[in-house]
Amino acid sequence: MIIGVPKETFPGERRVALIPNDVPALVKAGAEVLVQSEAGLSAGYRDGDYEEKGAKVVKSREEVFQKSDVILQVRTLGANPEKGMEDMKLLREGQVVIGFMEPLTAPEPLQELAKQKVVAFALELIPRITRAQSMDVLSSQATVAG
Numbered sequence: 047m048i049i050g051v052p053k054e055t056f057p058g059e060r061r062v063a064l065i066p067n068d069v070p071a072l073v074k075a076g077a078e079v080l081v082q083s084e085a086g087l088s089a090g091y092r093d094g095d096y097e098e099k100g101a102k103v104v105k106s107r108e109e110v111f112q113k114s115d116v117i118l119q120v121r122t123l124g125a126n127p128e129k130g131m132e133d134m135k136l137l138r139e140g141q142v143v144i145g146f147m148e149p150l151t152a153p154e155p156l157q158e159l160a161k162q163k164v165v166a167f168a169l170e171l172i173p174r175i176t177r178a179q180s181m182d183v184l185s186s187q188a189t190v191a192g
Contacts (some may be wrong), residue, residue: 048078053085055129060088063118069099070183082110111136119145123155138149139163
């Protein structure tokens with residue numbers, strides 16, 4: 047499995063969907079990790095930080111989407127109204143997209159994903175229950191954002 051991390055395109059977004067310290071666990075589990083060059087720069091991570099932990103850094107966004115089975119983004123599609131839909135043409139049938147999607151306020155992108163047979167996980171819809179606490183992105187991101 048190849049996991050891809052493109053650079054965030056939402057204006058002012060400084061977060062990155064995967065930090066270098068989490069790369070070794072994915073590699074140990076058998077995944078290959080592709081990171082678009084400068085994807086982590088706004089969050090304080092250099093390309094070399096990712097490479098040191100086992101990720102492969104690639105230059106283009108298109109290459110990340112083309113080669114990856116799973117795409118990790120902070121703001122994807124509906125959660126990135128200005129640029130998110132540009133990624134739609136890069137997605138293919140069977141690919142998985144994980145990130146904030148704002149499906150309740152912007153359902154059209156998810157309808158398009160369904161037509162393209164792309165699997166989508168809107169992180170903000172993961173139930174906020176004890177069993178899923180490790181995946182509760184709303185609380186963790188609220189802490190980071192302040």
